[in-house]
Amino acid sequence: MSPTPLKVAVTGAAGQIGYSLLFRLASGALTGGQPIELRLLEITPALKALEGVVMELDDCAFPGLAGVEIGDDAETIFDGVNLALLVGARPRGPGMERGDLLSANGAIFTAQGKALNKVAASDVRVGVTGNPANTNALIAMTNAPDIPQERFSALTRLDHNRAISQLAAKTGAAVTDISHMTIWGNHSATQYPDLFHAQVGGRNAAEVVGDQEWIESTFIPTVAKRGAAIIDARGSSSAASAASATIDAARDWLYGSAEGDWVSMAVRSQGEYGVPEGLISSFPVTTKDGDWSIVEGLEIDDFSRARIDASTAELADERAAVTELGLI
Numbered sequence: 001m002s003p004t005p006l007k008v009a010v011t012g013a014a015g016q017i018g019y020s021l022l023f024r025l026a027s028g029a030l031t032g033g034q035p036i037e038l039r040l041l042e043i044t045p046a047l048k049a050l051e052g053v054v055m056e057l058d059d060c061a062f063p064g065l066a067g068v069e070i071g072d073d074a075e076t077i078f079d080g081v082n083l084a085l086l087v088g089a090r091p092r093g094p095g096m097e098r099g100d101l102l103s104a105n106g107a108i109f110t111a112q113g114k115a116l117n118k119v120a121a122s123d124v125r126v127g128v129t130g131n132p133a134n135t136n137a138l139i140a141m142t143n144a145p146d147i148p149q150e151r152f153s154a155l156t157r158l159d160h161n162r163a164i165s166q167l168a169a170k171t172g173a174a175v176t177d178i179s180h181m182t183i184w185g186n187h188s189a190t191q192y193p194d195l196f197h198a199q200v201g202g203r204n205a206a207e208v209v210g211d212q213e214w215i216e217s218t219f220i221p222t223v224a225k226r227g228a229a230i231i232d233a234r235g236s237s238s239a240a241s242a243a244s245a246t247i248d249a250a251r252d253w254l255y256g257s258a259e260g261d262w263v264s265m266a267v268r269s270q271g272e273y274g275v276p277e278g279l280i281s282s283f284p285v286t287t288k289d290g291d292w293s294i295v296e297g298l299e300i301d302d303f304s305r306a307r308i309d310a311s312t313a314e315l316a317d318e319r320a321a322v323t324e325l326g327l328i
């Protein structure tokens, strides 16, 4: 392991996801034996709370934590970062859809894209968790023209993990027996969690389940609406599971996904599987040494086609809306 610390920026660091994410990052959940330096961005009124979080980080005496810097200026915080985890954004409350956050949160990602473009390390990777994640990633990417487009992704790993957990519960399999899960499309209620390519113990998951009605009426809506169910139950949106998925996604991206399997990641489309070019849409991907590649050649039947098309149509509408707002 390299002794050089990985410089990781986290935005919205004083928020709920931040409160789980920072401690896992500092304990080595992302980098293993490589030290980590945290760069934490917040809005000015939240800096005092963030100072408290940093006191707690200090009190953990994490051996791999090489340094922590906090601030409210994106260019200072993003200077030289190898990884930027863009979490900071207003979360939705009860009754809201993620699309309702487009204008409220879009402006944040314009400014942060510009700042990353100016000061991030030449190898920077940018993972967007803040909602609406796919379109926020599109905004950041468009506002950072000097950073290669494949360095931007949006988080659909939480949906992927939720789908694995639901399938494991239904089939009685261990989560480790489930592979080849895919979330297609948008991180929203239109997303398509696909059991037709997933496997349980090496067998086709849809065949193992053998219950199309369950797939359509229970599995897909449970996964797609899990965020809203958590908001209903907790009174605020998923935080610890979102932090955990943010780390899973970044770890696989930087250090590689498991051999013989794939993961879900929302990345820029070049027209694969009929997804309109330029959208940040979730696909099955393999990752290695900081690069991802979309798994090609999967057969898409009519059932899956209709769902992928519906979710990517929503992404195209979001792109049109942020174009109209002048954000891209």
Ligand SMILES: NC(=O)C1=CN([C@@H]2O[C@H](COP(=O)(O)OP(=O)(O)OC[C@H]3O[C@@H](n4cnc5c(N)ncnc54)[C@H](O)[C@@H]3O)[C@@H](O)[C@H]2O)C=CC1
Pocket (backbone or CB within 6 Å): 011, 012, 013, 014, 015, 016, 017, 018, 041, 042, 043, 046, 087, 088, 089, 090, 091, 092, 108, 128, 129, 130, 131, 132, 133, 155, 156, 158, 159, 187, 237, 238, 239, 242
């Ligand atoms: N992609 C996914 O799977 C998931 C995404 N989310 C999203 O993650 C985001 C954060 O969620 P929480 O931590 O629960 O929200 P939170 O409200 O607890 O924290 C958000 C933090 O962002 C900060 N912030 C706002 N504007 C900022 C800016 N310009 N720069 C830096 N920081 C800024 C706020 O001060 C606040 O501390 C929300 O958009 C939420 O919807 C949540 C769960 C899952």
Ligand SMILES: O=C([O-])CC(=O)C(=O)O
Pocket (backbone or CB within 6 Å): 091, 092, 098, 131, 158, 226, 227, 228, 230, 237, 238
């Ligand atoms: O649903 C929300 O607003 C938070 C989120 O993205 C999720 O839990 O998937």
